[in-house]
Structure formats: structure tokens, C-alpha cells
Amino acid sequence: MGLKAIEWLDDKLRILDQSKLPQEQSFIDLVNYQDVASAIKEMRIRGAPAIGIVAAYGIALGAQSIKAASKEEFLVQLNQVMQTLAATRPTAVNLFQAISRMKEAAIGDSVPETKEALAAEAKQIHSEEAEATKRLSYLGAELIQDGFTILTHCNAGPLATAGYGTALGVIKAAKEQGKRISVIATETRPLLQGARLTAWELQQEGIPVTLITDSMAGYFLRQGKINCVIVGADRIAANGDVANKIGTYTLAVLAKENSVPFYVAAPISTVDISLPCGAGIPIEERNPEEVTHIRGIHIAPEGIGVANPAFDITPHGYVSAIITEKGIMKEPYEKGFRCN
Amino acid sequence: MGLKAIEWLDDKLRILDQSKLPQEQSFIDLVNYQDVASAIKEMRIRGAPAIGIVAAYGIALGAQSIKAASKEEFLVQLNQVMQTLAATRPTAVNLFQAISRMKEAAIGDSVPETKEALAAEAKQIHSEEAEATKRLSYLGAELIQDGFTILTHCNAGPLATAGYGTALGVIKAAKEQGKRISVIATETRPLLQGARLTAWELQQEGIPVTLITDSMAGYFLRQGKINCVIVGADRIAANGDVANKIGTYTLAVLAKENSVPFYVAAPISTVDISLPCGAGIPIEERNPEEVTHIRGIHIAPEGIGVANPAFDITPHGYVSAIITEKGIMKEPYEKGFRCN
Numbered sequence: 001m002g003l004k005a006i007e008w009l010d011d012k013l014r015i016l017d018q019s020k021l022p023q024e025q026s027f028i029d030l031v032n033y034q035d036v037a038s039a040i041k042e043m044r045i046r047g048a049p050a051i052g053i054v055a056a057y058g059i060a061l062g063a064q065s066i067k068a069a070s071k072e073e074f075l076v077q078l079n080q081v082m083q084t085l086a087a088t089r090p091t092a093v094n095l096f097q098a099i100s101r102m103k104e105a106a107i108g109d110s111v112p113e114t115k116e117a118l119a120a121e122a123k124q125i126h127s128e129e130a131e132a133t134k135r136l137s138y139l140g141a142e143l144i145q146d147g148f149t150i151l152t153h154c155n156a157g158p159l160a161t162a163g164y165g166t167a168l169g170v171i172k173a174a175k176e177q178g179k180r181i182s183v184i185a186t187e188t189r190p191l192l193q194g195a196r197l198t199a200w201e202l203q204q205e206g207i208p209v210t211l212i213t214d215s216m217a218g219y220f221l222r223q224g225k226i227n228c229v230i231v232g233a234d235r236i237a238a239n240g241d242v243a244n245k246i247g248t249y250t251l252a253v254l255a256k257e258n259s260v261p262f263y264v265a266a267p268i269s270t271v272d273i274s275l276p277c278g279a280g281i282p283i284e285e286r287n288p289e290e291v292t293h294i295r296g297i298h299i300a301p302e303g304i305g306v307a308n309p310a311f312d313i314t315p316h317g318y319v320s321a322i323i324t325e326k327g328i329m330k331e332p333y334e335k336g337f338r339c340n
Numbered sequence: 341m342g343l344k345a346i347e348w349l350d351d352k353l354r355i356l357d358q359s360k361l362p363q364e365q366s367f368i369d370l371v372n373y374q375d376v377a378s379a380i381k382e383m384r385i386r387g388a389p390a391i392g393i394v395a396a397y398g399i400a401l402g403a404q405s406i407k408a409a410s411k412e413e414f415l416v417q418l419n420q421v422m423q424t425l426a427a428t429r430p431t432a433v434n435l436f437q438a439i440s441r442m443k444e445a446a447i448g449d450s451v452p453e454t455k456e457a458l459a460a461e462a463k464q465i466h467s468e469e470a471e472a473t474k475r476l477s478y479l480g481a482e483l484i485q486d487g488f489t490i491l492t493h494c495n496a497g498p499l500a501t502a503g504y505g506t507a508l509g510v511i512k513a514a515k516e517q518g519k520r521i522s523v524i525a526t527e528t529r530p531l532l533q534g535a536r537l538t539a540w541e542l543q544q545e546g547i548p549v550t551l552i553t554d555s556m557a558g559y560f561l562r563q564g565k566i567n568c569v570i571v572g573a574d575r576i577a578a579n580g581d582v583a584n585k586i587g588t589y590t591l592a593v594l595a596k597e598n599s600v601p602f603y604v605a606a607p608i609s610t611v612d613i614s615l616p617c618g619a620g621i622p623i624e625e626r627n628p629e630e631v632t633h634i635r636g637i638h639i640a641p642e643g644i645g646v647a648n649p650a651f652d653i654t655p656h657g658y659v660s661a662i663i664t665e666k667g668i669m670k671e672p673y674e675k676g677f678r679c680n
Contacts, residue, residue, distance in 0.1 A: 187640075195639050210646065213631060215586050247555025250590060294637065297635045299536060
């Protein structure tokens with residue numbers, strides 16, 4: 001992809017505004033950590049790995065603006081920056097892992113040295129994540145055979161990862177290996193990341209893609225037209241339970257019912273080894289207007305009750321394999337995660 | 341509901357334009373059979389029972405306009421009217437059953453008598469269907485317990501049936517019996533009949549309703565928050581395989597996986613006893629723009645591939661019961677259908 005999802009410009013962070021794609025390709029300069037927090041909340045930047053990277057840069061930006069006489073005072077203010085960023089979105093663990101790494105990186109002797117160390121750590125997180133998604137994509141491509149039709153949900157490509165992609169990375173790597181691949185992409189209501197981002201990214205990669213509504217996936221799985229399902233993840237518990245975009249659990253159940261492999265592709269940074277199972281993963285409930293309105297158009301009656309959970313949990317029993325940069329993991333997942 | 345979905349005014353048919361709801365409540369007068377055919381194709385009127393009723397009135401209108409010297413000439417032209425209406429939408433069998441009944445009703449000695457007989461038959465179909473949906477609703481309400489939360493998909497209320505409703509009829513009847521019922525309604529992409537019509541009809545009935553995207557149904561079924569699923573049907577094969585709005589099969593699989601009963605409510609006119617199983621039911625493929633655009637807004641990249649099957653088949657093994665005006669049918673369905 002020619003467009004950079006995230007670009008660090010030393011005194012600001014430039015992001016592609018994903019909420020406007022594909023009709024409009026516009027960039028926003030985030031000049032302070034509050035801007036970064038708003039961009040994450042409003043999903044101008046989204047995708048678990050990308051959120052982690054942007055939060056790290058947000059902390060680096062926040063650190064730059066702190067005017068503190070002592071390291072102690074600096075750390076107090078830095079903690080507030082981190083808390084603001086931690087409060088943006090609850091489900092993707094990459095956010096909290098990035099914040100935790102930034103906390104550990106605040107180790108310079110002086111305030112200026114610490115500011116530099118934080119900027120360096122943010123860049124390091126970015127390059128490590130980009131490397132991880134590239135590596136897992138090539139490992140995962142071994143699961144994909146020539147001629148496969150792959151179903152994916154939401155968006156787990158370069159935009160979501162500020163790297164090579166996870167689910168779409170595997171698809172891209174398989175194509176680079178000369179395999180003929182086609183993709184069926186769900187539109188992914190409410191925010192249409194599949195229709196707006198995945199369809200657009202695949203189109204740019206020259207990979208044939210068919211867009212469907214979320215409700216059509218079962219029809220195509222039952223017809224035997226899909227060889228495997230690949231999705232990304234927002235948080236994976238130690239036992240392999242997967243939090244991902246709402247609708248993922250449904251696809252996993254449909255895949256199992258129709259004997260189609262269901263793969264999750266995610267960097268190890270998405271694994272939350274502290275949680276024994278998915279029940280501990282917080283599920284973000286977002287604004288009802290995302291359901292009652294589509295691109296600003298009101299589609300429902302006034303005053304209607306709405307639920308808008310942004311993620312669901314797919315129990316590990318439905319997951320055929322988890323593709324990470326450390327290898328393709330299978331049951332028992334915890335053993336694989338801990339050995340790597 | 342105060343608004344009449346279909347009203348026969350002897351020389352024209354007045355329908356509520358369902359494509360504009362709920363933001364706009366406007367009626368259209370259909371003055372000839374071509375108008376009726378267009379209204380069905382464009383889904384200004386939809387829902388299997390309603391389509392059958394409207395097609396019958398369309399034939400009555402078409403008959404009125406025929407200027408024929410002889411009964412033979414009249415029947416030739418009437419056949420063309422019927423063919424035009426039969427070509428509007430392929431899946432709902434009520435359309436073909438209504439046309440078949442109208443063909444048999446063209447038995448007057450003279451042309452004027454035959455025209456009268458056709459109008460009378462259309463009115464008869466309308467009143468029989470209204471009676472059938474009311475009866476099946478009260479029969480089905482026995483399956484609903486006080487305090488139930490019911491998941492429904494698409495729209496199977498008064499609008500879809502020009503009567504009491506099928507899936508929503510059962511819900512309304514349960515409420516009339518004093519049971520406290522709440523409903524979770526899927527928005528039903530692409531055309532949003534759930535968000536636009538079901539949510540609106542339930543709101544008007546004073547039945548608590550929570551609107552969700554199609555992708556959220558699995559989340560709520562897995563949480564144990566749903567006591568049963570009820571949907572309508574567009575065509576039911578002799579073995580109980582059910583064609584209904586795209587996404588129904590997915591809900592049936594999710595219901596089975598979570599041990600939640602899955603009910604189909606439909607008048608006997610929706611059963612196509614000539615088809616041994618669902619594989620013979622034609623699935624309508626509709627305009628790709630229904631997927632790439634929502635209420636006129638383009639949501640996908642230009643030139644993207646799209647699939648838009650409007651229905652899917654739920655195999656009878658997923659169906660807990662089929663609620664008809666002749667009784668609540670269970671496996672083996674064919675026996676129940678043939679005995680009634």
C-alpha cells in the first residue's frame with residue numbers, strides 16, 4: 001500500500017484518517033497526546049497493533065510537552081498522559097502492552113534523556129510490530145493453498161497494523177508466493193471496516209475480492225465455497241479464547257458447522273497471558289448512533305433501544321490455529337504462548 | 341398498526357411505501373398491473389404473504405384494463421399479466437400460489453363476469469391470509485413464556501403480511517395474553533427491514549425492542565440472553581427446509597449451538613409441497629448497489645465485486661417447529677403439511 005497509516009515526524013504524528021476511507025484519503029497531524037487519544041476513541045486509527053503503536057507515539061508526544069523541573073515531577077505528569085491513553089478503548093491489549101513498555105522505557109537520568117528514550121521506544125515498538133506482522137504473514141501463508149477462497153471479517157491489513165497486516169498479511173504473502181487467492185470480505189457493521197478498508201486494501205493489492213453483508217457469510221460457508229476463514233484479534237487469552245470484532249464468534253461457529261478451518265492471525269503482543277480465559281476480556285460498548293446511523297444517515301426509528309458491543313469472544317475450541325510471528329500455535333495454546 | 345400496508349380501492353391499489361419507512365410514511369396508488377410489478381420488484385411492498393396478496397390485486401387490476409372481444413382473447417392477455425407479475429421475484433412461493441389461484445378463478449361466462457370473479461378472488465386471498473396469520477399467531481403464542489426475550493430477523497409483521505404478522509404476530513399475541521416480552525431485532529442488511537420496519541412496528545405496539553446489527557446476534561445467543569428465535573419464511577419445502585431472508589441460516593446454526601429453540605412462523609400458503617427439499621428453491625440475486633450503497637450513500641470502493649443473495653436455506657434439522665394456522669408442526673414436517 002502506498003499510503004502510510006502512521007508516520008512519526010518527531011514533533012507530531014501523521015495518520016491516515018481511516019474513518020473517511022475509501023471515499024476520501026486525508027491525513028491528520030496529531031500534535032499532542034490529547035489529539036492521539038481522540039483519534040483512537042473516534043476510530044480514525046483502529047486495529048489492535050496500530051492502536052498500540054499510536055498510543056506509544058502519543059506518550060512520546062505527551063512527554064515532549066511536559067515542562068517539569070525534576071524527573072519525579074515529569075513521571076507524575078507522564079503517568080497522567082498514560083492514563084488518558086489507556087482510557088481510550090478497553091479491549092485491544094496491544095494498547096496496554098505498549099503503555100507498559102513505554103513506562104519501563106522512562107529510564108533516562110535527566111528529563112531530556114527520558115524524553116528521547118520514550119521517542120526511541122515508540123519507534124522500536126512500531127518497527128517490531130511491523131516486523132512481527134510480516135513474519136507471521138509468511139508463516140501463515142503455508143496454511144493457504146493455491147486456488148483458495150478465503151473469508152475475512154473486519155480489517156486486519158496494513159491499515160490496522162501499521163505494518164504488513166495480520167489476516168490480510170497472510171493473504172498477501174500467499175499471493176506473493178504465486179498462489180491464486182480470492183477473498184470474500186464481510187462489510188462489518190456497524191463501522192463497515194470490511195467494505196471501506198479491507199475491500200479497498202485488497203483491490204489495491206490486485207487480489208480479487210467479493211464484498212458481502214455480514215449476514216451472507218453463512219450462505220457461502222454452507223455452499224462449500226470457502227476454504228478457510230482468517231481474522232485478526234484484539235486480545236487473546238492464555239487458553240486461546242479470542243476477542244475480535246463483533247461477528248467473529250458467529251463466523252467461527254459457522255466455520256465449525258461446515259468443517260472449514262478457522263484461523264486467527266495476530267502478533268504475540270495481542271496475547272494477554274495474564275488472563276486464563278476470554279471471560280476476563282472487557283468488551284467495549286460503543287455509541288448507539290453507530291447502529292442507528294450509517295455514514296450520517298438515520299436508518300432506525302427515533303428513540304429505539306440499541307446495543308452496540310464492539311467485540312465478541314470466540315472460545316478456543318472453535319479456533320483451528322493461531323498464527324503468530326513465533327509460529328503457528330494449536331491446542332493447547334497456553335503451552336505455545338509460554339514457550340515463545 | 342394504524343397504517344394499512346395494502347388497501348384495495350376497486351379501481352386501484354394503495355400501498356404504504358415500505359422503502360421509505362420509518363422516516364417517511366407515504367402511500368402510493370398503483371393504477372395498473374405494471375405499477376404493481378414495479379412496486380414488488382423495488383420492494384416498496386415486501387414480505388411473502390404481502391407479495392402474494394398484492395400480486396392477486398395486480399392481476400385483478402390487469403384484468404380490468406383488458407379490452408378483449410372474446411373470453412379467449414381476454415385469457416391470452418390475462419396470461420401476459422400473470423407472467424409479468426410472476427417474473428417480479430423468484431423466491432417467495434406465495435406469489436406463485438396467488439397467481440395459480442387467480443388463474444383458477446378466471447371462470448366467469450363473460451369477460452365482465454370474469455373480471456368481477458378475479459377481483460373477488462383477490463379480496464378472498466387477502467382476507468384468508470389475514471385470517472391465517474392471526475390464527476397462527478395465537479397458536480404460536482403458546483410457545484412463548486412470560487419474560488421471554490425473543491430474537492427476530494428481517495420483518496414478519498403486519499407490513500409483511502397485510503395482516504396480523506407471522507413472527508411478529510406470535511410476539512404480539514403473546515403480549516396480548518399478558519406475557520412480558522422483549523425483542524432483539526437484527527437490522528437485516530442490506531435493506532434494513534429489521535431497523536426500519538420491525539423496530540418501528542414493535543415500537544408502535546409498545547413492545548420493548550433492542551436493535552442490533554446482524555453480526556451481534558451470536559454474541560447475545562451465547563450470553564444466554566435469548567429464549568427463542570422466531571422468523572418468518574418465504575418458501576418452505578415439503579421436508580421443512582426454510583427459505584427466508586439472508587442471514588436466517590446463520591441464526592439457526594447459532595441457536596442450535598447455544599441450545600435455543602428456533603421457530604419459523606408462516607401461513608400454509610408459504611409451504612411448497614411440490615419441492616421435496618430446499619435445494620429446489622430459487623434464491624434471488626439482487627442488485628449489487630444494495631450492498632455498496634446504504635440509503636443512497638456509497639460505502640465501498642468503486643468497482644468492487646459484490647454478491648447479493650437475498651435469501652438462504654435453513655435445513656429442517658435446525659428448525660425446532662414451524663408455526664402455521666393449521667397447527668404447530670414438528671419433524672417429520674411433510675406428514676404435518678400433507679395432513680392439513
